[in-house]
Amino acid sequence: MDYILIIISAVFVNNIVMTQFLGICPFIGVSNKVDTSMGMAGAVMFVMVIATMVTYLLQQYILEWLGIPFMQTVVFILVIAALVQLVEIILKKVSPAMYQALGIFLPLITTNCTILGVAILAVQKEYNLMESVVYAFSNAAGFGLALITFAGIREQLDLVNIPKSMKGVPIAFIIAGLLAMAFMGFAGIVK
Amino acid sequence: MLKTFSKGGIHPPENKLSAGLGIETLPLPKNVTIPLSQHLGVPAKPVVNRGDEVKAGQIIAKGDGFVSANIHSSVSGKVTKIDTETDISGYKRPCIFIETAGDEWLDGIDKTDVLKTETSLSPEEIIAKVQESGIVGMGGATFPSHVKLSVPRGKKAEFLLINGVECEPYLTADHALMLAKGEEIMVGIRIMMKALKVNKAIIGIENNKSDAIEHLKAIAAKYNNIEVCPLKVKYPQGGEKQLIKAVLNREVPSGGLPVDIGAVVFNVGTVFAVYEAVQKNKPLVERIITVTGKELKKPSNFCVRIGTPVSAFIEAAGGMPENTGKIISGGPMMGKAVINASVPVIKGSSGILLLPPEESKRKEILPCIRCAKCVSVCPMGLEPYLLMPLSQNNMFDRLEENKVLDCIECGSCSFICPANRPLLDYIRLGKTSVGKIIRSRKSS
Amino acid sequence: MNNLKNFTKGFIKENPVLVLFLGLCPTLGTSNSAINGLSMGLATTFVLVLSNVVISSISRFIPDKVRIPSYIVVIASFVTVVDFMMKAYLNTPGKNFEPSIYDQLGIFIPLIVVNCIVLGRAEAFASKNGVFASLIDGLGMGLGFAFALFMLGSVRELLGNGSILGFKFIKGDGMLMFVSPPGAFLALGFLIMLMRKLNQKLAKN
């Protein structure tokens, strides 16, 4: 039950993009096409969960143990940066063709602030490992949901004439605002 | 329940002003201008020279290539020049100009009205005869009929469908033909069944032509395997895919041909032309044409020689009304507006429609309100509201993905759009561009 | 002259938020009031200036391949320092238990690490320029960022609460939408649009 609440909360009620304001850059930058948004969502899901697991273990079993939880920021960012690179190396080594296909398929997948943010938030919320993983997963799902919906709207808007001064980023923010407003209706579903 | 096709369609006001009127024959025109491309495909090659004397029915240009057709002189007289002349769209095209002198026909052509029912020709001979006679589809597409009669190897035709639907408002040429030449049409059907080696022919006629349905039903009773199928009135039932769907409940696959599902469709006019060619040895030099319009004194159905200037029979129908805003060759849904009244009639012209100025102007284009009416009327299940901006923005891959090439250009979407959007204009543009891209992809 | 230009460009012409669209997350997340926006902006400026200075002085010694990780370590350290400072000195709740500024900025303090502006400036400017120029650049960019946050915060606070920096202009509440998350997006969208128009005007003259 708790897990379900975490999921509903992260996907609908406290959506990472629309109410927590994390991952805005890819949200604004990569959300032009529905297909790539989907790919991006899948990749972020993997990276986010793995990163959260690793940072969780580091935090609980190393930093706390050493009494230096304040090193969180430095350690997490380094670990995440290295981790993402590591995954790439492994993929390339393991199957070059697959790696290449991914490279063509996906836009740049970056260690944006979502990954770090979710890792830190999971620690702050004092979740246990399983909860952290569910939390990371559902935040990635919420990210994907926002990204894909948003990409759909933008694809549609590509075909109509919007005022020149609103084109691009401003209109993206307006849409995000209205979408966030719509999602406010879910408030209270998870107390 | 009457049969009809299942998807989309509209009900424009019928306005069949000349319905039920007989066919009048016009006096010979003084001059004829015979364009060299009256069919899809490359223009025919002239085989006469300036100054030559020609007889009616004499071949004057030979089809050049696969989907090309022969062209015959429609009158007897002298070739005054072979030159380019603006066609109905304002582009200059090669034409042969003939000055009429008498009405002498080539030997061997039987121009009497006597019905000749039996034929001894083999299928191949029939097809050769059709080709020689320069017959092209009279339903509007002017696709050379001999090509359609030669079923490609590996495919088999099961049904011959005869298109007597005439779903376009105003037009009554096919209607008049069916009433006047019922027997001939039946013979023509039998000939074509033989050529196609099919055992079953069905004539599709919309319910608003009940006299024609009764008439043909009565005659068809005498023949085996020919059936008349009344259809509910709905535009564009005359489109061959819709007709096949309505009559046979089969769908021509996207990108496929009717023969892929065992059907071949011919217009009644084409059938009559085949009859005349095979039984009377008479090439395609004249056709039935409706001249109509709300302001016109005497809307009529005429039998005219190919190459007659349009103005000649507008005269015969009571003269060009004072306020004419648009002259349309064909029906109001699919016809083409012509640039002036001096252009000649060609094999594919089924009607001349004169619209008053108020009806000939388009209304102000408003933004699409996404009312989905265009989607709901599209008989091909396309999304015109989407195709138009895709075409405007040159998004060819998405046009292709959204099946722009399936559009039959019926115009239902433009007709229905409350925002007066020129949907079909842009879809056509998109079709052309995508078609080019696909061809270049295939050739590479 | 050049330094002056470097300093001022961050405000209007190359404003990191409103023109370059960098650091959007903290912008949206911490601009529900003018004071929050300003604090976040200043915290970022602090990191930006110091990391720029440090990086410009050490970049010569750093091999290319470990450039980014080294920069990250430097930046992250400064972020942690800011975190310590704010936890120590800006962590007092208000009279009515409004959360302290530190609590309100919350997760966005550690996230300064990944703020594209910081790393971006390190990469694009500090690693190629002298210490002083980098300092000016960091200060300019940082203050430009702070300026944008402050503007956005003020707009939102004014519309949403009828006040700026806590000074009430109208009685009662404003349009509460502007202090809730959707308002952040809407306000920023319009602010960017206005900035665009302003820059166009400037470019014309």
Next chain:
Amino acid sequence: MNKLITVSPSPHIYGKDSVSRLMYGVIIALIPALIVSVVMYGAGAIIVVMVSVASCLLFEYLIQKYILKSEIRITDGSAIVTGMLLAFNLPSNLPWWIIIIGALIAIGIGKMTFGGLGNNPFNPALVGRVFLLISFPGAMTIFPKAQGWNTPYVIPAGEIDTYTGATPLSLIKNGIKSGKGVSELLETSGLNYNDLFFGNIGGSLGEIAAFALILGLLFLLIRKIITWHIPVAVIASVFIASGILWLFSFEGNQAIMNSMGMKLPVIQFKDAEGVLKMFHMADPLFHILTGGVMLGAIFMATDYVTSPMTPRGMIIYGSLIGIITVAIRVFGSYPEGISFAILVMNGFTPLINRYVKPKRFGKEIKNG
């Protein structure tokens, strides 16, 4: 020849529908509900509708003229529809300046930032409404009691309780929150289905009378302005979703028990009795007749611009609206959720359009 003939690509004739004809059709369809609201709420209803429509028109005009510098198209009727529907979603005693803000948001942000009619991804009237609900929750949640012409537009200070009353939905929601059962609540408040059907209840001014809205629906269907898919999908899914939940609720179980003479609980699960006692819910008929379900399903979810283009898409869209509505009503903190539900699904409309294509004519043949 001075009168040139015209040439243009085919087709050469056009249907008689036009954008303004459709919009004015919607306006006509809204009239029954407007009449009911005037009868119930008196002058307040008229003031709110007038202010809303006038300011929508004005803002549309100003933006088209001075900001977009485009053609002025306020006569097409869409701004009037937006204005009326915005008004229909407001309490009949909302201060005029809040209405004007709502109109500004609806037209300015909801519609014109995207370039105007046809471009907006979200329903403008609902954008305005939800914006106001979140921005001015106080003013937006005080609903006057229906007292005909005696309902004042400005409620005299200190007499709030005499003139205002809860909407049926908030009555139920608040009641359940304080641990009361639904039947008890309905009894004490004296609500019955007749009132719900004929509009003798508190609420936004256009949503109260189901029968007037259904009249509008019939008009829209007969004039072929809308198709049945969306309204039916929304109403049916609200009915089904709330029905299923109701079966699990205390009231639903009791109803079944009464009719079949069985013992509580009908549906068995772990600690069923205990859970059921805590889970109160109104019945599905109540859910479709109250709040904005009818108004939303008939007039707002059907907005062409923001709803899917194919029948299948419309049904998916409508059903999800219904489900989200019920979810918000039952589990969320808002007593009513249809506005949010429609806006959320507006957001998904492009995706629906992308993936739910009309059935094409003819299967594709694979070449080669």
Next chain:
Amino acid sequence: MRFHLMSPAQCIDHTGIVEEVNEKSVLVRFQTPPACGSCSAKSLCAPASSGNKTIEIPTETGSFSEGETVKISITKAMGNKALFYGYILPFIFVITALIITFAAGLPESVAGIISLSVLIPYYFIIYLLREKINRMFIFTLKKLT
């Protein structure tokens, strides 16, 4: 290399520049997509940006020369497949492992490490199957100039 007459709509393209021509393959470096090209933040697009990747594409025809601009395309289906095997499947394995180890009552540190290490055999198996997998992905190279 194989030509397919697939509609371009089902494909994903990238432009790249031929970097090296080998006997059986060419090395192509992707160009930054134009959208990114004009973005002022491109060089800082985060530490792990894979903005310019070089990939090796086997071709039979040696008709490419260095410095040439080419278009690389794969089908969307292929992209999705890569995504599935590269990210989604291992993700599912990790989660499953985590659930199992949790259910088995292992302490969470152990459970975490075990489920993370599931990735090792997973990628090892992929490595063993790499020939087969490589054959799943067909790239189309097309000259642009």
Next chain:
Amino acid sequence: MAKKESNFTNMLATLLIVTFASSAALGFIYELTKKPIEDALLYKKTLAVQIVLPEFNNDPFGEAKRVAVGKDTLNIYPGRKDSVLTGVAVETSAPGYGGDIRLLIGFLPDGTIREVAVLEHKETAGLGDKILKSKSDFPLQFEGKNPDNFKLGVRKDGAGEVDAISASTITSRAYCKAVQKAYDALKKGEIENE
């Protein structure tokens, strides 16, 4: 000096130096700020108690007491000045519209409400959040009242003498309920002068 080449030793060395330097600095600064941070945290924790109670110089947390009222257990923090009881802070809560409303209520020894602090709430901004002093005068009604002779209930409900926040009856009810619970706990807790 030219850029260092990217070979393994160089890279390792650089990174080690950088990390060493920054970690050393961090550790150092941590030591420096440790005290202020702890002070700030302590202040934060005790702030509410300081606000709601009159002057005290004991450690109210140290003397905290837990009292069961109905199903709940409340924390009570007595404040004393030189061992004389100056007031008692009671932490209490009740479910409001959006979630639990948590209050800390300062009572004078005679049971009069001195101050109420809202520790946490999830009420609607603009409606239920009027329980905050900064938003409306609603909470002022309670100050100086003694629940013994001030009926904690919403006037509209006929349950007491409290004027509800308009359109937020639920919040108002919850507030009253929470205060009532705190008062009950206070009575039950029987905190006396030492």
Next chain:
Amino acid sequence: MNQIIIYTIASLSILGAVSAIILYFVAQKFKVYEDPRIDEVEAALPSANCGGCGYAGCRNFAEALVKSDNFDGLFCPVGGNKTMEAIAKILGREAVAQDPLVAVLRCNGACEFRPKTTNYDGATTCAIEAALYGGDTGCQYGCLGHGDCVEVCNFDALHMDPVTGLPVVDDLKCTACGACVKACPRNLFELRKRQKKERKIYVACMNEDKGGLAKKYCAVACIGCAKCVKVCPYDAITMNNNLAFIDSEKCRLCRKCVTECPTNAIIEVGFPPRKEPQAEATVQAAQTENTSQDIVSAKKEDISTNLNKEE
């Protein structure tokens, strides 16, 4: 030293080492190295992202420039020689100077010279009209006037003249990117070499009909009389399908052909008014016939004098 500090240092240093190792391998395996010159080259480019060079965007073009050994076929029409020189400097190569070009419209069929024969009432794009109709005047070669070209010009160099109904090229802004050439369904744009002081002489007509026919529908059509061919001392004019063409490489701006042309189909731009009496007639004729064209040339004169001053 404090224990915490030791732990801090130890853990972070270990982490540093680990990252170093990982990143070392990354560096080994991913030989991604972006030539820093790409950035420089890109900065030197006009960043119009117009595609005039044949690449998707300026950056892609920059990459191609850096990658290739010489500048064969690589040219930025927007930046022109100056840009290419700057890039050559960055890359240490020779720039191949290309003649700067400018677009000219080869149709002078303003409304007054080319009366309408029909009213076109379809979608207002040249592409659609051209696909279905020969145009609303009798000339099937001339400008349709819906401005497809204006739409595609990224540099604001094209505007529709409301009087003539023809697009006008702003020489100063035109970068010769060629977008209009591609867009025009009638192929009316030609990229010509920029000549001295922005002067130019060209045949503003594409009509291939025989003289009489051409003249019938358009007063200023080229009728293929070949008088200009004969009069040109530099062999710059060729005649093909009844249509004259002036090669901008060969033309020396002597203006003999202009006066010779019986239909004024040859246009001169940027010249001072003629003094010889015999030429005056033409100027006058031009003035009476085509005032707006005059305005255009007058404007262009200003421009060219300005240009000269700048140089």
